[in-house]
Amino acid sequence: MSIDNVKITPEMIADHGISDGEYKILLEIMGREPTFCELSIFSVMWSEHCSYKSSRFWLKQLPTEGKQVIQGPGENAGVVDIGDGQAIVFKIESHNHPSFIEPYQGAATGVGGIMRDIFTMGARPIANLNALRFGDPSHPKTKHLLSGVVAGIGDYGNCMGVPTVGGETNFDKAYNGNILVNAMTVGLAKTDKIFYSKASGIGNPVVYVGSKTGRDGIHGATMASAEFDDNSDEKRPTVQVGDPFAEKLLLEACLELMAGDSIISIQDMGAAGLTSSSVEMADKGAVGIELWLDKVPMREEGMQPFELMLSESQERMLMVLKPGREAEAKAIFDKWQLDFAVIGTVTDTRHLTLKWHGDVVGNIPVLPLVEASPMYEREWQKTPKENKLDNDATTAPESIMADLVKLMGSADLSSRRWIWEQYDHLIMGETIIEPGGDAALIRIPDSKKGLAMSVDCTPRYVVADPKTGGMQAVAECWRNITATGAKPLALTNNMNFANPERPIIMGQFVGSIKGMSKAAIALDFPVVSGNVSLYNETKGEGILPTPVIGGIGIIDDISKAVTIPFKKSGEEILIIGETTGWMGRSIYMRDILGLELGAPPPVDLEEEKKNGEFIRDAIDKGLISASHDIADGGILVALAEMSISSNIGASIMLHRDQVEPHAYLFGEDQGRYIITTDDSDALLGLAAITHVHIAKFGKTGGDGLHISGGETISLAAIRETYEGWMPDFMAYN
Amino acid sequence: MKSAVILFPGTNRENDAIKAIEQASGKRPEIIWHGDNDLPDVDLIVIPGGFSYGDYLRCGSMAAKSPIMRAVITRANNGVAILGICNGFQILTESGLLPGALMRNSSLKFICKRTNLLVENADTSFTNQYKLNEIINVAVAHHDGNYFADDETLNRLEGEGQVVFRYSDIDGNVNDETCLNGSQRNIAGIINDKGNVMGMMPHPENAINNLYGGSDGCGLFNSIMEAI
Amino acid sequence: MKAKVNITLKNGVLDPQGKAIEHALLSLGFTGIDNVRQGKVIEIELDEDNAEKAQADIKNMCEKLLANTVIENYDIELLG
Amino acid sequence: MKAKVNITLKNGVLDPQGKAIEHALLSLGFTGIDNVRQGKVIEIELDEDNAEKAQADIKNMCEKLLANTVIENYDIELLG
Numbered sequence A: 001m002s003i004d005n006v007k008i009t010p011e012m013i014a015d016h017g018i019s020d021g022e023y024k025i026l027l028e029i030m031g032r033e034p035t036f037c038e039l040s041i042f043s044v045m046w047s048e049h050c051s052y053k054s055s056r057f058w059l060k061q062l063p064t065e066g067k068q069v070i071q072g073p074g075e076n077a078g079v080v081d082i083g084d085g086q087a088i089v090f091k092i093e094s095h096n097h098p099s100f101i102e103p104y105q106g107a108a109t110g111v112g113g114i115m116r117d118i119f120t121m122g123a124r125p126i127a128n129l130n131a132l133r134f135g136d137p138s139h140p141k142t143k144h145l146l147s148g149v150v151a152g153i154g155d156y157g158n159c160m161g162v163p164t165v166g167g168e169t170n171f172d173k174a175y176n177g178n179i180l181v182n183a184m185t186v187g188l189a190k191t192d193k194i195f196y197s198k199a200s201g202i203g204n205p206v207v208y209v210g211s212k213t214g215r216d217g218i219h220g221a222t223m224a225s226a227e228f229d230d231n232s233d234e235k236r237p238t239v240q241v242g243d244p245f246a247e248k249l250l251l252e253a254c255l256e257l258m259a260g261d262s263i264i265s266i267q268d269m270g271a272a273g274l275t276s277s278s279v280e281m282a283d284k285g286a287v288g289i290e291l292w293l294d295k296v297p298m299r300e301e302g303m304q305p306f307e308l309m310l311s312e313s314q315e316r317m318l319m320v321l322k323p324g325r326e327a328e329a330k331a332i333f334d335k336w337q338l339d340f341a342v343i344g345t346v347t348d349t350r351h352l353t354l355k356w357h358g359d360v361v362g363n364i365p366v367l368p369l370v371e372a373s374p375m376y377e378r379e380w381q382k383t384p385k386e387n388k389l390d391n392d393a394t395t396a397p398e399s400i401m402a403d404l405v406k407l408m409g410s411a412d413l414s415s416r417r418w419i420w421e422q423y424d425h426l427i428m429g430e431t432i433i434e435p436g437g438d439a440a441l442i443r444i445p446d447s448k449k450g451l452a453m454s455v456d457c458t459p460r461y462v463v464a465d466p467k468t469g470g471m472q473a474v475a476e477c478w479r480n481i482t483a484t485g486a487k488p489l490a491l492t493n494n495m496n497f498a499n500p501e502r503p504i505i506m507g508q509f510v511g512s513i514k515g516m517s518k519a520a521i522a523l524d525f526p527v528v529s530g531n532v533s534l535y536n537e538t539k540g541e542g543i544l545p546t547p548v549i550g551g552i553g554i555i556d557d558i559s560k561a562v563t564i565p566f567k568k569s570g571e572e573i574l575i576i577g578e579t580t581g582w583m584g585r586s587i588y589m590r591d592i593l594g595l596e597l598g599a600p601p602p603v604d605l606e607e608e609k610k611n612g613e614f615i616r617d618a619i620d621k622g623l624i625s626a627s628h629d630i631a632d633g634g635i636l637v638a639l640a641e642m643s644i645s646s647n648i649g650a651s652i653m654l655h656r657d658q659v660e661p662h663a664y665l666f667g668e669d670q671g672r673y674i675i676t677t678d679d680s681d682a683l684l685g686l687a688a689i690t691h692v693h694i695a696k697f698g699k700t701g702g703d704g705l706h707i708s709g710g711e712t713i714s715l716a717a718i719r720e721t722y723e724g725w726m727p728d729f730m731a732y733n
Numbered sequence B: 001m002k003s004a005v006i007l008f009p010g011t012n013r014e015n016d017a018i019k020a021i022e023q024a025s026g027k028r029p030e031i032i033w034h035g036d037n038d039l040p041d042v043d044l045i046v047i048p049g050g051f052s053y054g055d056y057l058r059c060g061s062m063a064a065k066s067p068i069m070r071a072v073i074t075r076a077n078n079g080v081a082i083l084g085i086c087n088g089f090q091i092l093t094e095s096g097l098l099p100g101a102l103m104r105n106s107s108l109k110f111i112c113k114r115t116n117l118l119v120e121n122a123d124t125s126f127t128n129q130y131k132l133n134e135i136i137n138v139a140v141a142h143h144d145g146n147y148f149a150d151d152e153t154l155n156r157l158e159g160e161g162q163v164v165f166r167y168s169d170i171d172g173n174v175n176d177e178t179c180l181n182g183s184q185r186n187i188a189g190i191i192n193d194k195g196n197v198m199g200m201m202p203h204p205e206n207a208i209n210n211l212y213g214g215s216d217g218c219g220l221f222n223s224i225m226e227a228i
Numbered sequence C, D: 001m002k003a004k005v006n007i008t009l010k011n012g013v014l015d016p017q018g019k020a021i022e023h024a025l026l027s028l029g030f031t032g033i034d035n036v037r038q039g040k041v042i043e044i045e046l047d048e049d050n051a052e053k054a055q056a057d058i059k060n061m062c063e064k065l066l067a068n069t070v071i072e073n074y075d076i077e078l079l080g
């Protein structure tokens, strides 16, 4: 007997994560009891992962418009115009829970998934980035997770031939039981060749392409939204295995087919596989779709309809073709040795109709399925504001340089070379700024244009003040892009939070959204796509609120782009932006003094914008030879990074009358850059006109960092700890 | 000069190679599909980098058995210049056109970084624009570049000047520390005894631009133009 | 004592390598082959004469390092 | 008929994977281990009942594709 003839029991309903209230709505929609297959479909469509039930209300507040925006949120990825008939298609996506359970495959399939979101829109992926958060380095799982995640990201992207050019990695005990793996892909398309998921044309064939369907990750989408418990190790067989080779073939085959005109719409099969892709296509097109599930290419024997609908087997796509174009399309997929099957048709019923050897096993009205999907305006509570920390509360260090060495060799600030050397960051031959700088920069092929990209978030600020933290993440991303000379265009975001049913967590989410919105509007940096990952919580221990921002920007002439290494000795070093010595929530406070106190540094969006525009203008005029934004660890860490990367030291002067030296050097005031020039008069002049804070800070040269009238430290000593931490930590793993 | 670049399923550095050849020769190479049985009449055949057939089983093993490789072997025997880069080098060893094998890096990790190479033979069709013992800087990007051959083969390669590139430091020191992947005797690139088939793990095609990535790879492509 | 550990993918777990090998064999003209799967063997020499103890040690190694028990099964053979 | 092909590195061929596993085991605190080697197992289902014929087929597959005889040995087990 097929499971679809079985009577639905309350246990089944509960097992599917459907609440009593939700089941009532389901019955109203169906007007009868659902089949097992139908119940499964409701379950995944109404899961947090697919329905955004906790977040949707708030996401709607994000600013999504701008004249550069071709497509905002709501499609597989955002699309931004970069002129010359070209568009950038990009999005970030989380694969947090799967990566915790099986770091290699979890991360790999995360990368595979986000790449499909990009090429399903007709764009060739040209860069990958990733934002990673792990638990405390001393936690027994951290090494294993880090090594698996990095290998998984690397192997998938490397095989696809897409350079992985940037990212960020933090460690904090709050992620011990819930790591974060957020992957971003950036693709290039023609503005008149963007593909969407909206199905149309009654009677048109619905076509399945890619790898075969197995029982991979059944109920993965619901798992991804369920809080972990101690049994999560048991859920193992639902792990999906990635096949980057199949995806590379799928990429080439799809792009080859897209070069013609036979596709009406196309949609990757991501979370909730065939269910969400077919529902999305039908919903967007206000049509029905009938699927003949027995026609789906299967990898395993005895598969049932509900399994085919829920399977999260990777490397698959669903398309609607123009009538009569099947053979032409099939020839391309045959050539690339991929499965191709006509598995259904577009109907005028606005129902998702599922057939199994001719029998109807499911028949759901699409509109109510989508529209009645729950949306909760969850209760939320504001994080209490903290006062600005009085700098007198921080004792001055005995040796600034000893503290610098400690910070440069710390888990959060040390070099990530161990990670990015496992990523092919050079393939395609267009990488201009490699990992290790601020934003990554790649050339748009066959042009003078460069594309800058960065991912950023500072969770220790967000937890102290979600709104400021949300603003800061946007501002820092914008600043990183700006520091290369590029103009930031648009952003994608990945909202990683703990359990939203706790008001304080929901408050973090709401605050972050408000801060992000404010900054995105002020900086003309609209949101074009994103992803939400909630319930990152194990046994009541939640992660730090982590709204990751991924941004892109354009520089018209790559020969003008500026990088962080000093270029020669004897150049003037200047600080742009005001330094007040803000110590609250700084890395220095946390890692040197062991204190996580005070309000995080405020973000003054007017200043941010003014300073950024100044930097871009000065770079365009050729006045800046090296530039670096000032972030974690403050001025001295930024300076040390510039020195190490160039092997040119620096001598600096302190203005003792203004701020205590350690606060001046390690404080984390926002909106600042450190730059070098051989024409400081011109820069000072420009700053005066635009009312930008600018301060002479020192000169490049020597083989160490030297504070005039004070300490000196050799670059060799800094480099040793800076380059040494991660390889030492990961040794023999 | 006419050239061809072979495309296998999973090849992914073909455009990098095409750009480099085009820049050196002014002519775009023809792209040849792995399933073809014939090659056009060309002076140079390039097998580019990537993950042919996913690098499953052994890197290059399945590509080496594809129809087009039979044609490549025939051309090789007729003296046509053949360059295998990275996965291309692996395919050349798997198909027997070059001796030895490329095994997993000793770190077991994929490794992408710039490295110095010592040019040990500047008298080949692929390196005549370099000077003997010149140090060039190019990137590697591979998981399986750990060159292995038995001692007899290694001695023969060295004796006959068939070792073309070795991993070194900026001063040309060749030792364990400068051997980034565990290759025997730091071997990064070799040539066959007839001098027409070369394989190398590093990517000269990603170093052809003064603005980024350096231009030390140009010498290799210019050498081929010179020789042909 | 020498031990041999066979590591195979669990049933139902996608085996991209096996799939690719199957394809390659078919295109080389071999016929009648199906369900190609690839696994690993790890051989270890042990300084341990007690079979029971050796078995327990190896099992421990499998759980801690050799096998990825999320997606792989292993079995241990002692070769005396 | 099912066949199992064991592919191992020849003696004298360096085995980076085996070496790394050995290192890792040692650093995990395991002692008394030596000479760790990693090989491959390939399982194939064959549409062939004649054992001799199957053996010959598989041998052919090994020579043509499955093993790189420059560095690897193989042995074939038929599982009936």
Ligand SMILES: Nc1ncnc2c1ncn2[C@@H]1O[C@H](COP(=O)(O)OP(=O)(O)O)[C@@H](O)[C@H]1O
Pocket (backbone or CB within 6 Å): A049, A050, A059, A062, A072, A073, A074, A075, A076, A077, A078, A091, A093, A117, A270, A271, A493, A494, A495, A527, A528, A529, A530, A531, A532
């Ligand atoms: N935090 C967010 N901000 C803006 N848009 C978002 C956010 N989270 C999700 N979205 C949008 O919602 C849609 C669905 O996202 P997702 O479920 O991740 O897509 P997919 O199923 O294609 O991977 C996408 O258009 C995405 O850009």
Ligand SMILES: [Mg+2]
Pocket (backbone or CB within 6 Å): A076, A116, A117, A268, A270
């Ligand atoms: Mg999608």
